[in-house]
Amino acid sequence: xxxxxxxxxxxxxxxxxxxxxxxxxxxxxxxxxxxxxxxxxxxxxxxxxxxxxxxxxxxxxxxxxxxxxxxxxxxxxxxxxxxxxxxxxxxxxxxxxxxxxxxxxxxxxxxxxxxxxxxxxxxxx
Amino acid sequence: xxxxxxxxxxxxxxxxxxxxxxxxxxxxxxxxxxxxxxxxxxxxxxxxxxxxxxxxxxxxxxxxxxxxxxxxxxxxxxxxxxxxxxxxxxxxxxxxxxxxxxxxxxxxxxxxxxxxxxxxxxxxxxxxxxxxxxxxxxxxxxxxxxxx
Numbered sequence: 001x002x003x004x005x006x007x008x009x010x011x012x013x014x015x016x017x018x019x020x021x022x023x024x025x026x027x028x029x030x031x032x033x034x035x036x037x038x039x040x041x042x043x044x045x046x047x048x049x050x051x052x053x054x055x056x057x058x059x060x061x062x063x064x065x066x067x068x069x070x071x072x073x074x075x076x077x078x079x080x081x082x083x084x085x086x087x088x089x090x091x092x093x094x095x096x097x098x099x100x101x102x103x104x105x106x107x108x109x110x111x112x113x114x115x116x117x118x119x120x121x122x123x124x125x
Numbered sequence: 126x127x128x129x130x131x132x133x134x135x136x137x138x139x140x141x142x143x144x145x146x147x148x149x150x151x152x153x154x155x156x157x158x159x160x161x162x163x164x165x166x167x168x169x170x171x172x173x174x175x176x177x178x179x180x181x182x183x184x185x186x187x188x189x190x191x192x193x194x195x196x197x198x199x200x201x202x203x204x205x206x207x208x209x210x211x212x213x214x215x216x217x218x219x220x221x222x223x224x225x226x227x228x229x230x231x232x233x234x235x236x237x238x239x240x241x242x243x244x245x246x247x248x249x250x251x252x253x254x255x256x257x258x259x260x261x262x263x264x265x266x267x268x269x270x271x272x273x
Contacts, residue, residue: 018159021215061167078267094263108198116202
């Protein structure tokens with residue numbers, strides 16, 4: 001059931017995407033928000049041009065875990081819903097597809113923000 | 126005179142060397158960390174497809190991403206993710222963990238400003254643009270999808 005090749009290819013592709021991101025960080029001093037938006041848009045463009053599906057088939061979690069996969073699932077959700085429900089699907093499809101991740105990120109952040117306090121003062125970073 | 130020339134030569138030599146020696150380890154670390162996070166994701170994917178075989182592939186992917194997001198928020202809360210991020214650079218930002226950390230980190234940081242104006246508002250200082258661009262982009266993609 002467990003295929004070791006899936007892990008190798010996830011590691012290599014995911015690592016390579018982060019490698020490209022790190023080149024951007026070194027060369028342009030790009031900020032976190034800009035990196036995330038840039039790679040999100042790359043994922044959307046890949047999905048619109050139908051490149052993402054074969055890429056995901058090849059790279060497994062190396063394609064879904066980077067933020068590229070998040071952008072692609074937003075775009076794919078909107079495209080699928082637009083075909084099924086027409087005009088209303090354009091607006092509902094994207095967030096529906098990405099709702100799990102966004103909801104979990106907001107929920108877990110809220111809960112852990114209530115539980116934990118900032119470590120920067122004590123840690124002295 | 127000869128000494129001056131030697132100094133400028135040395136300066137040029139240092140300038141040509143310094144960024145490279147700094148860049149390569151950080152590129153390697155980003156590669157390693159990003160790769161490990163993706164391999165971990167594949168691990169959760171296999172785990173969930175083994176225990177919940179009746180979920181579709183995209184649902185299993187969502188479960189896997191939600192697990193990683195939850196773990197990242199926890200690691201941010203206990204202060205470990207900052208250490209990982211300082212080590213791995215872009216390797217900690219580009220995986221979905223970076224999105225998750227970008228929400229939980231300011232939420233925890235600005236807790237002292239209150240629940241509404243601290244946690245709830247500051248949560249989206251970095252992730253806001255990601256969600257805005259994501260929604261706008263998906264609507265454009267859906268519009269394109271209407272015609273293809």
